Amino acid sequence: MEKELNVKNQSILVPFLVGGFVGAGIALLLAPKSGKELRKDITDIAADTRDKIATTAEKGRELYVEGIEAVKHVIDAGKNAYTSEMEKIRKVA
16 A cells, blocks of 8 residues: 555646746756756755655655544544444343
8 A cells, every 4th residue: 555655646746846946947048047046046946856856755654644543533433333233232132
């Protein structure tokens, strides 16, 4: 299941990142700057993008873990409620 989640996240992130790089590249190429300034801007954008991706991936992992814990809690609560009700029925019968 985790592999399925990774594939879905990648399919969402890839077009977003490609679009961001294309847009940033066009903006940089059309800006009146020297080659040195342009290379520095590209490096800065790549570093910022890498940091944003890492932060987003970490938040995604945290939400995934929280979701798993919530589902486990709900399943345990359901099992406990079922067991409790079955015990009441056995006592009555």
